[in-house]
Amino acid sequence: MALNDALFxxxxxxxxxxxxxxxxxxxxxxxxxxxLMQAVKEYITSGTVSTTVNTTxxxxxxxxxxxxxxx
Numbered sequence: 001m002a003l004n005d006a007l008f009x010x011x012x013x014x015x016x017x018x019x020x021x022x023x024x025x026x027x028x029x030x031x032x033x034x035x036l037m038q039a040v041k042e043y044i045t046s047g048t049v050s051t052t053v054n055t056t057x058x059x060x061x062x063x064x065x066x067x068x069x070x071x
Contacts, residue, residue, distance in 0.1 A: 001048055002071050008043040015039065047071060 015035050022028035051068035 001046060003043060003047045008039065011039040011042075012036070044070075 015032065018035075019028055019032050022031070047070040049068050049070050051066040053064045053066035055062035055064035
């Protein structure tokens, strides 16, 4: 699945809306950091990693190197 920029952006906006209502600054900082970290992790892990591996040798099990992209 491709990265969902719109959902990630909305999660950040929702977090900002939630934090503006906070009454305890110290608690709000901790909550903000935790929720932003979670949103970033969800965004990154929602992507698809595609890679092409190039090997040399026979048809037996091989190891090789490749280049990947997250989409």
